[in-house]
Amino acid sequence: MELRLYNTLTRQLEVFEPQDPNRVTMYVCGPTVYNYVHIGNARPPVVFGVLANLLRRRYGRLVYARNITDVDDKINQAAREQGVPISAITDRFAQAYAEDMAGLGVEAPDLTPHATAHIPHIIAMIERLIDSGHAYAAEGHVLFSVASYADYGRLSGRDPEEMLAGARVEVAPYKRDPGDFVLWKPSTPDLPGWDSPWGVGRPGWHIECSAMAEAHLGDSIDIHGGGIDLQFPHHENEVAQSTCAHGGQVFARYWLHNGLLNFGGAKMSKSLGNVALVHELLTLHPPEALRYALLSAHYRQPLEWSDAVIEQSVRTLDRLYGTLRDLAGVPATEPIVPVAVESALCDDLNTPAALAELSRIAGEARKAESPIARASLKAELLGAGLLLGLLQQAPEAWFNRGTDAGDDARIQALVEERNAAKASRDFARADGIRRQLAEEGILLEDTPQGVRWRRA
Numbered sequence: 362m363e364l365r366l367y368n369t370l371t372r373q374l375e376v377f378e379p380q381d382p383n384r385v386t387m388y389v390c391g392p393t394v395y396n397y398v399h400i401g402n403a404r405p406p407v408v409f410g411v412l413a414n415l416l417r418r419r420y421g422r423l424v425y426a427r428n429i430t431d432v433d434d435k436i437n438q439a440a441r442e443q444g445v446p447i448s449a450i451t452d453r454f455a456q457a458y459a460e461d462m463a464g465l466g467v468e469a470p471d472l473t474p475h476a477t478a479h480i481p482h483i484i485a486m487i488e489r490l491i492d493s494g495h496a497y498a499a500e501g502h503v504l505f506s507v508a509s510y511a512d513y514g515r516l517s518g519r520d521p522e523e524m525l526a527g528a529r530v531e532v533a534p535y536k537r538d539p540g541d542f543v544l545w546k547p548s549t550p551d552l553p554g555w556d557s558p559w560g561v562g563r564p565g566w567h568i569e570c571s572a573m574a575e576a577h578l579g580d581s582i583d584i585h586g587g588g589i590d591l592q593f594p595h596h597e598n599e600v601a602q603s604t605c606a607h608g609g610q611v612f613a614r615y616w617l618h619n620g621l622l623n624f625g626g627a628k629m630s631k632s633l634g635n636v637a638l639v640h641e642l643l644t645l646h647p648p649e650a651l652r653y654a655l656l657s658a659h660y661r662q663p664l665e666w667s668d669a670v671i672e673q674s675v676r677t678l679d680r681l682y683g684t685l686r687d688l689a690g691v692p693a694t695e696p697i698v699p700v701a702v703e704s705a706l707c708d709d710l711n712t713p714a715a716l717a718e719l720s721r722i723a724g725e726a727r728k729a730e731s732p733i734a735r736a737s738l739k740a741e742l743l744g745a746g747l748l749l750g751l752l753q754q755a756p757e758a759w760f761n762r763g764t765d766a767g768d769d770a771r772i773q774a775l776v777e778e779r780n781a782a783k784a785s786r787d788f789a790r791a792d793g794i795r796r797q798l799a800e801e802g803i804l805l806e807d808t809p810q811g812v813r814w815r816r817a
């Protein structure tokens with residue numbers, strides 16, 4: 362089975378062949394940590410996390426890096442507003458990001474490089490670009506000369522005129538060409554800064570990713586991923602910097618871009634005020650349903666984000682976990698990845714097809730009668746779930762979600778009090794407790810093993 366991926370660079374589906382099958386490399390642009398992230402920022406880690414699972418399954422050895430941008434003017438502004446050093450902001454929100462992603466079932470990448478830990482790498486790369494005539498220093502800045510790289514614009518498929526019109530480039534007296542972009546900029550004493558051959562300053566955003574990819578993954582990487590909103594200028598600039606710093610060697614062999622989230626028909630952005638922070642969503646909805654919803658559309662398509670999508674995901678997971686609960690007595694075997702699920706993912710990460718297959722297998726499992734068929738379908742459900750990052754909790758945990766252990770203990774105590782009331786023939790008290798629990802949405806069931814309770 363071949364893995365085919367849509368390569369933005371060539372604008373076609375290509376069979377994925379790693380440079381070195383014993384060390385597949387993937388870099389995904391991570392967050393700028395100055396605030397909680399919105400749900401749109403969670404799509405790349407979720408979808409590229411599934412790709413990472415698939416690559417590990419197929420090749421064994423994957424080195425996956427997702428960076429943290431911890432020096433940026435938005436961070437500086439937040440630090441100034443709050444009167445704290447930038448590290449107070451970046452430490453806090455890098456941690457919040459890690460927690461949000463864990464909440465969505467995203468496994469941590471192998472490497473999480475931070476920009477501020479790579480300043481010597483960044484400076485060394487800029488020096489190489491200057492030495493090779495691709496960059497120049499001017500008034501404390503260092504700029505990349507776009508005219509020095511003939512393929513500039515190839516990744517985003519734009520000609521230079523359009524790029525200038527679309528990017529609202531800053532015209533500055535120290536630029537030779539308005540399209541030239543900043544590799545290094547000077548810092549005043551109130552801003553974070555590092556010593557460099559060009560004075561105290563800080564890196565531009567694009568050079569970070571080029572330097573960190575080089576430091577951890579090498580000059581030429583297999584897969585570079587990120588949101589389509591980063592294609593230009595961020596990724597275009599990464600290509601220019603890395604290719605020129607490496608004597609023309611290909612920087613990333615496969616470029617993958619995910620589509621954006623739409624929110625009520627309008628592109629999600631903070632300026633529209635329709636922020637949906639992951640941090641908040643995780644308290645309002647079952648986290649696994651948010652993950653399911655993010656995987657419910659093909660990654661390259663826009664995803665219409667709405668409460669309806671989340672509710673539909675909850676209902677689907679109710680059915681899937683309900684099936685697993687029915688199979689609770691079936692002995693668990695090793696998880697099996699169904700061929701149809703793997704082949705859907707190998708078809709440019711077709712997660713909607715993989716999820717449809719999951720529901721189909723669950724349907725078969727509900728109808729299956731022989732113990733062997735039930736065991737193997739259960740193993741397939743769990744195996745497919747493992748690859749997709751779904752169905753890994755106990756069914757009871759899914760159905761009793763959103764509750765804390767203290768509340769469970771309180772309910773259990775009421776159930777026991779009701780049992781005692783019945784035993785002592787205090788039926789008024791027993792009925793009172795049943796009514797109270799019913800009002801809270803707690804259903805009681807008499808079973809041969811005693812009274813069980815569940816949330817409706």
Ligand SMILES: [Zn+2]
Nearest residue numbers: 390391570595
């Ligand atoms: Zn990047």
